[in-house]
Amino acid sequence: MTRGERLERFGGALYGGIEPSARTRNVFVYSDPKRGSAFGYDFDGWNEEGDRFLYTGEGRIGPQTLTDGNKALLNHVEDGRAVRLFVEDGQVADSDTKIHRYIGEFQVDPDLPYVWERAPDQEKELRQVVVFRLMPLNAETATQETKSHRPEVGLPQSAEVPLEAVNQESAQRKGVDAARIERSESQLVERLVTFLAARGCTLSRWRLRPIGERSVLFSDPYWREGNELFEAKSSANRDSIRTAIGQLLDYKRLIDDENLILTVVVPEKPNDDLLALCEYAGVGCVYETSLNTFERHSSAPASE
Numbered sequence: 001m002t003r004g005e006r007l008e009r010f011g012g013a014l015y016g017g018i019e020p021s022a023r024t025r026n027v028f029v030y031s032d033p034k035r036g037s038a039f040g041y042d043f044d045g046w047n048e049e050g051d052r053f054l055y056t057g058e059g060r061i062g063p064q065t066l067t068d069g070n071k072a073l074l075n076h077v078e079d080g081r082a083v084r085l086f087v088e089d090g091q092v093a094d095s096d097t098k099i100h101r102y103i104g105e106f107q108v109d110p111d112l113p114y115v116w117e118r119a120p121d122q123e124k125e126l127r128q129v130v131v132f133r134l135m136p137l138n139a140e141t142a143t144q145e146t147k148s149h150r151p152e153v154g155l156p157q158s159a160e161v162p163l164e165a166v167n168q169e170s171a172q173r174k175g176v177d178a179a180r181i182e183r184s185e186s187q188l189v190e191r192l193v194t195f196l197a198a199r200g201c202t203l204s205r206w207r208l209r210p211i212g213e214r215s216v217l218f219s220d221p222y223w224r225e226g227n228e229l230f231e232a233k234s235s236a237n238r239d240s241i242r243t244a245i246g247q248l249l250d251y252k253r254l255i256d257d258e259n260l261i262l263t264v265v266v267p268e269k270p271n272d273d274l275l276a277l278c279e280y281a282g283v284g285c286v287y288e289t290s291l292n293t294f295e296r297h298s299s300a301p302a303s304e
Contacts, residue, residue, distance in 0.1 A: 001101075011024050017032075017057075018072060027072055027081045029085045029106075033088075034088065051136075053133075056129055057131070060122040061121050062121060063127045064128060064129045066130065077110075083107060086101060086102055103139050103140055104137070104139025106136055108133070116130060158209075158254050158256070159207045160222065163193065188232045189221060189265075201226070206218070217251070227257070227261055228262075231244040231247050231251075232244075234267065236266035236271075236274070241264060248264070263283065264284070264286070265286045269289075
């Protein structure tokens with residue numbers, strides 16, 4: 001169906017991505033990822049789960065706002081309008097007129113209607129855009145060609161992955177000292193993995209993406225049978241212990257498992273005050289007593 005055919009039958013303007021109709025109780029939404037990418041509209045498409053269609057709001061220059069078409073889409077339920085979604089699907093023969101395929105009826109997700117993203121505008125200036133999350137009511141199922149090319153960063157995501165997964169978080173560290181610390185921590189993790197694997201522990205790690213962030217975090221080893229997550233530090237000093245506790249609490253929040261056991265791993269036994277800090281925070285402590293041998297100071301169950 002062309003826009004002109006839709007206008008003649010159901011109303012709504014001829015141009016624009018979001019078109020509320022004055023003649024019918026509809027809001028017509030048009031998605032054209034190929035053309036929209038020039039304006040930063042490259043979020044459009046089904047999410048990874050195929051249960052929400054992501055749609056970039058209107059506004060080509062400067063920060064987008066929840067006004068005009070964006071407001072009409074956001075408030076469609078209280079306005080008594082149905083959302084009808086179309087995607088670009090070729091052109092009329094010997095013409096520049098585009099054909100749009102009707103995907104179906106949607107509703108803005110009542111639990112999380114939209115998220116704010118960063119994308120370039122028509123003048124290539126980075127700005128804020130609104131990405132609506134549309135829930136299908138009576139729509140065709142997701143296909144590879146209609147999937148979004150961008151991760152849905154508005155939602156936290158967590159997944160257990162193989163231990164060998166690349167730790168992208170460490171790539172953000174800079175400088176010689178940071179590289180030395182990273183290498184020392186990596187070697188400590190390797191010795192811990194050897195120690196735990198020899199005792200029959202199944203090990204993996206967590207891949208985590210916080211709300212509103214495109215980059216992902218990779219945890220240190222996770223012991224599946226014991227539901228225990230480790231965070232290794234190259235030193236048992238106060239700064240290292242405090243940093244490890246903060247990271248573990250952040251990971252637990254993203255994994256969303258209240259029974260997850262958190263444990264700091266250090267190359268030597270911390271002083272009594274730092275052990276007390278771990279206990280106060282509800283975090284265990286495992287330290288190396290000799291090469292490839294570890295001891296636990298924690299009320300958590302032993303991993304042996």
